[in-house]
Amino acid sequence: MEGDSKSRIRLSNEANILRAAEHVFARAGFVGATMAEIAECAHIPKSNLHYYFKSKKAIYRAVLANILSLWLAQTDSIHEDNDPRTALTDYIRAKMQLSVTHPDASRVFANEILHGAPEIGDYLREDLRQLVERKAEVIEHWIAQGKMMPVDPKYLFFTIWAATQTYADFDTQICAVLGVQALDAQQMHKATEHLTELLLCGCGIAH
């Protein structure tokens, strides 16, 4: 492991920098974010950033790595032993929860993909693709057993991802339409209920 030899100070400061960087990248994207902004947000002089990270791109990569590890741990509920209703309900709920607890992470991820995924393209084509392949088989299995209507599992994932992440990525638009300043817990709960019912019903899983 690489984490072994890192001092307490280094660990703490790297975490602080990555937290600040995620926030700034979320607001401005990779090119729009400036090292000066990140430094200010982390409450350290700009030069100090370069003591802990070689370059702006190195910070960006580290932020993305954190986000990807978050993303991976989300599909646990989808395995054959579960029934589809519980599994999909939990999955949608977990995805929505991510939009609540880590909106900046979602925005950085969205921005990266929107610009062609120059940094995480390989991850998408390898790890993510295999993960979806495996989970799709589980859903196909449920369908074969008659527990769900026949929907293409991959397209179902695309829809779930889009519909849940939109509450983080495009919250500006949603707030504007709803006429509110920010999405509160109650609205996010309502959105979760709405989406769960809509999609489960769409998959032919009775409520």
Added chain:
Amino acid sequence: MEGDSKSRIRLSNEANILRAAEHVFARAGFVGATMAEIAECAHIPKSNLHYYFKSKKAIYRAVLANILSLWLAQTDSIHEDNDPRTALTDYIRAKMQLSVTHPDASRVFANEILHGAPEIGDYLREDLRQLVERKAEVIEHWIAQGKMMPVDPKYLFFTIWAATQTYADFDTQICAVLGVQALDAQQMHKATEHLTELLLCGCGIAH
């Protein structure tokens, strides 16, 4: 009208610049796009951009204005005289079609909102909000008549927008998962069918 006094040359060159700019802004976002890139993509020297547009932001605003006029003309099918099945099918289809025919427009729009809609915030809070308010009433009406299950119309719009635009905005991710280079007409057709069935079924409208 402002278009009256514009010469043929001016009209043609402005259109050419806006076409190039939309492409570059879609790839790189506002900050990431450079005037040099736009100029190269439009096959004119950089100085010439400034003869037709005051600044980079002026080009960006003009590109957004074009996109918004595209967006507005999309909700025609949703009015009381139609039955919900036809209306929603047409709406979803039209939205998906936009992702096929104008992916760059969708990406520029997505990027603008992802970064907090600094330029079109007012449009979202006024025009778009009122439009959705009106269309939501139509859907509420259908629900009151028992033609649909009771779904919150606004959240339904959020889901439709997200699920359709994801095929333009996040096509990199979708291509990676599907293991293809680009989405072809057949895949987009399948996605449209999938989404229509899923959402109509979710709204309690029999297929």
Added chain:
DNA sequence: TATAATCTTGACCAAATGGTCAGCTTTTAC
């Protein structure tokens, strides 16, 4: 054809930005 209006373009500029570095301070290890 004359001339005024529009269009084109290379050279140039000021500001912003990512990154470097030498020297200083603090922490760690023995």
Added chain:
DNA sequence: GTAAAAGCTGACCATTTGGTCAAGATTATA
């Protein structure tokens, strides 16, 4: 306690970028 390692920072630099401008070329108008 002391020396070495790790951490910190202001001053500085090269490059990029949006934008300006003056002078020349083309087009419209009479």
